[in-house]
Amino acid sequence: AQTVTQSQPEMSVQEAETVTLSCTYDTSESDYYLFWYKQPPSRQMILVIRQEAYKQQNATENRFSVNFQKAAKSFSLKISDSQLGDAAMYFCAYRSGSGGSNYKLTFGKGTLLTVNP
């Protein structure tokens, strides 16, 4: 079974600075998708960014970008120019790209990000 590990339970960053959240995963598959979700205090789970395993180019969405290292099975999230509204719990998630369980999202335990003014 696939596992997703977020080794940083908590992180903090100064407003306008850059922070990187770590995520590693364990899989024997070659076809899969990776996601970062944000959960602010409102509890709403919001998709931040996504990456297909077969794409070598790192995904970017405005101030959010990933560093996808397929061989190392690493999928870190970089937030540039951090804003107060970025404060949230961030979850890394894995989904298989094929096979009977390709609907399942496997989540990490999350990293709580604090943004200091």
Place this chain on the structure above:
Amino acid sequence: DAGVIQSPRHEVTEMGQEVTLRCKPISGHNSLFWYRQTMMRGLELLIYFNNNVPIDDSGMPEDRFSAKMPNASFSTLKIQPSEPRDSAVYFCASSPKVWHTYNEQFFGPGTRLTVL
């Protein structure tokens, strides 16, 4: 376009009572998921429906939990009888399952359930 709608947003009940959580997925999405979130176990998939049919209910903790999807625009998760350990946030998510795409899941706002 409206997102996934869940009701109620908060539910407080007493042990032994029946609890029904409701979900309206995004129109056109044919996959629906129920998750439970707790501090101890994180986010767990309870059940997955595709085209209104339950495909995977292996995450449903006990017979006290049941889920239905009578049509493409409505699903319920029922707990009967409820117990204090069922206290958690329950999320519904929907996805436009299309072959070889991201099939990302869109989450509702969640229902915070407290069982006293």
